[in-house]
Structure formats: C-alpha cells, structure tokens
Amino acid sequence: MILDNVNSPADLRRLSEEQLPDLCKEIREYIVECCSHNPGHLASSLGSVELITGLHYVFDTPEDKLVFDVGHQAYAHKILTGRKEAFRNNRKPGGPSGFPKRDESPYDAFGTGHASTSVSAALGLAEAARISGKGGKVVAVIGDGAMTGGLALEGLNNAGESRDDLLVILNDNEMAIDGNQGALHSYLLKMTTDPAYNKLKTHVWDKLGAGKLRNWIQRTVRQAKSGLVNRSGGDLFEAFGFRYFGPIDGNDIHQVVDILQRLKGIPGPKLLHAYTVKGKGYAPAEADPTTWHAPGVFDAATGKRPAKEYKASRYQDVFGDVLCDLAAADPKVVGITPAMATGSGMSRFKTLYPDRFFDVGIAEEHAATFAAGLAAGGMKPYCVIYSSFAQRAYDEIVHDVALQHLPVVFCFDRAGLVGEDGATHHGAFDLAAMRSIPGTVIAAPKDETEFKHMLWKGLEVTEGPYIIRYPRGMGEGTSWKTAPVVPIEIGKSEVLQEGGEVAVLALGPVANRAAEAIGRLKEETGKTPALYNVRFLKPFDPQLLSEFSRFKYVVTLEDGSLRGGLYGEVCEYVAGNGLDLTVKGFGIPDRFISHGPVDSQRDECGLSAESIFRTLEGIFKNN
DSSP states (O other): OOGGGOOSHHHHHTSOGGGHHHHHHHHHHHHHHHHHHSOOOOHHHHHTHHHHHHHHHHSOTTTSEEEESSSTTOHHHHHHTTOTTGGGGTTSTTSOOSSOOTTTOTTOOSOOOSTTOHHHHHHHHHHHHHHHTOOOOEEEEEETTGGGSHHHHHHHHHHTTSOOOEEEEEEEOSSOOOTTOSHHHHHHHHHHHOHHHHHHHHHHHHHHTTSHHHHHHHHHHHHHHHHHSOOTTHHHHHHTTOEEEEEEETTOHHHHHHHHHHHHTOOSOEEEEEEOOTTTTOHHHHHOTTGGGSOOSOOTTTOOOOOOOOSSOBHHHHHHHHHHHHHHHOTTEEEEESSOTTTTTOHHHHHHOGGGEEEOOSOHHHHHHHHHHHHHTTOEEEEEEEHHHHGGGHHHIIIIIITTTOOOEEEEETOBOOSTTGGGTOBOSHHHHHHTSTTOEEEOOSSHHHHHHHHHHGGGOOSSOEEEEOOSSBOOOOOTTTSOOOOOOTTOOEEEEOOSEEEEEEESTHHHHHHHHHHHHHHHHOOOOEEEEOOEEESOOHHHHHTGGGEEEEEEEEEEETTTSHHHHHHHHHHHTTOOOEEEEEEEOSSOOOSSOHHHHHHHTTOSHHHHHHHHHHHHHTO
C-alpha cells in the first residue's frame, strides 16, 4: 500500500507521478472505509481526491497555502497532511473536525464551514505574503455550488484587480466532463499554459502599455480565443480580471499535475476550471450524489444503508408537509431555499408547486431580499434557511424586511446544537441577533404539533419578520398530522406545570427535557417547580413576566446563545423592575462548542434532562 508510507505532503512529493493513480485509488478506498462506520461528507470528498493530491504534489505546502471552500470536500487533504489515523475518528470528540480548522494543523491555512469564503480569504493571504515579503503561492479551491454566493463574486471582483499570485480552482462537480475536450482543446490548453508563451504574452502587453491600442488588441485576442474553443464561461472570469484555463478533467491525476505545474509559474490571478464527478470511484455515490453527500452509516462493500426507523417525524419533514398544505390553502404561498431543498424537506413542495418553488443557490442574502420583494408584491413567502447560515442574511432581514414591515416568514432550520458538524454549524446566535430587531416575532415550538400551528399562523402575519426556529432531527413523537390546526396567540406562553418557589422557563423542545427532569424531581424529592413553555421570545408574554414576583428563583433554558436570548430578556426585566429573585440561565455559553454527539453537547450546556434535574435538585437543596 502506497498510502501506508505517505504521512505528509513531503512523503507524497517523493513519489513518482506514475504512482499517483494508485495512491488516489487507495485514498478513495480509505475514505469510503472510514465513512462507512463513522459518517461524514462522502461524495464531495471522493470527487476531489485527484485535485487535492495534485495540489500537495505540485505546491510546497504548508509554505504555499491551500484554502478550501466549505471544506466538506477536503478529506483527502486531511489524510495527506498527517491526520490519516486520526481521520478514523473524524467529527468525534477529540478527533479531527469535519472541516479545515486553523488550530488543528499548519496545513489548514484558513478555517471553513460556510460557503463562498475561499477567494476572499485566499486574497487576504496572498496580500499578507506580498506585504510581509514572505512569498509563497496561494490556492483557493471553490465549488459544490459555492460560486453562486455573492461573497465569492465579491472576492473575484477584488482579486481580479490585484497583481497577486493567486490561483482559484473551480471544482465543478455538477456537470459531466466537457465533451469538447479533443486534440485542438488539449493543444490550446497546453499552449496557453506554456511558460514561454506566457512570458512572451506578458512582455507584449507590457510593451503596449495601458492605452487604447493594448485594450483593443487584448479584446481581439480574447474574442478569437473564445471562438476557437468552448470556454464554458471563461469570458465571465476574464471579465473579473482572471486568466481562465480549462476546463480539465479534475479526476485525471496526470492532467491535474501537468496543468498545476504549468500554472505555478504564471503570475497574477488565474482560474482553473476542473470538472470532477461527485462520488467518483464509488458506484452508489456516483449514481446518487445527493443522497451520498452525507449518507450516514453504510456497508462499504455493498453500498447498502440500513433502513432508518424514525420513532418521530423530523422537523424538516413537518415543515415540508405543512408548507404543501399551506400552498393548497392559499395560492399566494411561495417557498424559498438557498440550495437546501432536500435538507429542508422541500422536495415534495418542489414537485407539487414548481412555479412557487424557488431555489436561489447558496445566496442567503439574496434569499431574504428576494422574499421581501415577493412580499411587497403581495405574495406570502416562507423562506427556510439553516440557522447558522441565516447569520449572513442579517442585514437584509433588518433593512429589507423589518424596516419595511414586510410579512416574510423565516423558518430557521437546524437551530441550536447540531452535533458532529460542530462550531461552524451550530445555530447558536439567531435568538440574540434577531431579538434586537424592532417589530420581529421570534417563535420556537416545543414539538411538531406546535410547529404546525406556528406555520399556519404565518398566513395571518401582516407585518414581519416572523421567525420560527426549530432544531435538527427528530421531534417528540406527537400526532401532528391528524391534529387540527389550533389558533396560537403570538406572544403567549403556556403553563406546563404549576409549582412554587422556582419557575423554569423553557424555549423550544428543551421544554420536554425540562418536563422529564421535573417529573423525576417530584418523584424523588417531592418538590415541584413551575414549568412554562415560553414559545415566543419576542414579543415576550407580559403575563408571564408579571408572575415573577411570586418566585425566588427563575431558571431559563434555551438552545441558543445564553447572552442576549431568553436569559437576557429575563435578566433585563428583573433588573429593570428591581425584583428580588435569582435568575440562573442555561444555554450555549460564551464559547464555541466543539463537534461531537448532540447529547453530550446538551449536557455540556446544561440542557439535557439529567443536567436540568441536577440544577433543580441543587437549588431546592440549598434553599
């Protein structure tokens, strides 16, 4: 096994080029083996093996910097940079993160997890190298839809005006390899990357100066070059100031190494367009890359995935089904997603209402303002965004929705702790961030049935934003499908348990774990605190606030940032009204929570049933 002797890029560069195809095959098999019993992002990483191997083979990493976009395609990078054995515990506590992370390895030049950041970050690294005189090459690998993000285009626009030695690789895995790659195409590709040709070309441009003659000649040459070969969008990138090369077969290691060696010596901003196959080398993943993007546990030999038996509905499926019911009831209902249709449960809606379904790509800012435009035009938009990605749309929610009082329903999926994806994906900050926006409603259902009621309430909203935030994964097992729609009053909490001395205020599904803890506490100690299902962080229930005076302690529970959310709301009221009571808050603390099982993350944050029980038991024992 060649891979057994490759523990760093230095080891890789000692191999002959003829050994690289076998090495790539072994890396791919190793990724499949590890991910079969320790789930992760599979298909994207399988498709980028040759690109990553070629990059580390040609460039002098870590002195030369590699920046990955999103990062879920970077498993080969981790394996080749000293984390081969550790990769077996990928995304587990103490193991590597599922994404590049600066404090994990010197080869991780920039941390990632959200899309479209690579070009901007790589440009910053290139400028820093230039200013400090350190030198070195910088490469950004972007793909898997990230080029649709506005930040990527902003980065390209800025980088194209620079003279930095920056290479952007567009890892295009959504299309088959271009059929126009024949002898003429290959010849032109070799010619345009030939060092002598580029030296001459640069010399000619320099001699022509910066006048109209140079501009006219460059435009004429560019048009002629475009006419000779299908450039697959190359003119767009050259309009940004990049020299465009490709497309190439990104799964042909010899072609990858050849083109990278040629590009390495060409100065200035360059873009290499590489076609890759998502799921490459593993038949089930090639056949269904969407499912195999993150397939969970599977049999590596057969590709069989164990049937999932859901004891309850997933929140995303509740959203998808109810959205279809809403659309049937009201022809003005539209659904919007920034490239998360499947993950957000919108597949059925897309099929039933294709003219009212909008996937805007990885462009959360656009999704929010687009929804505002639809609302201004009389439609009733339901815009679903993962909570951690909604952070990018904050300005648009403020400026384009709230300021204009437009009735947009925002559904923040994956709110709170999300488990193995870790700090980049926790929906930790939406409560604190959105609570400060005037005129905003923030709702958090305790279960699927309440979620259904809150979604239907969205039809009645005449001013916005109206935000419903809900967690990743299973609900509580309620009979939400057959439950009749109950009118739910915005800003009204619910008493789940009468009690004294201590009031427990729970926002979202944590109310169910609190009820479990209180049931145990009552059985073991005879003590019974009051339990409130807060339901709405904003507007906050004034009746609930008025009851604080009869308690000695208030405990707040929220699956979001402890600072600024429910705990902040309660503390502000208590301090502002001079109440003599103690407030204890439990939520996501003022630090980033690492990757691992969501149950252990909840326990770390004081949000598990066991930790809630211990908290309440301690309060009653000490008073």
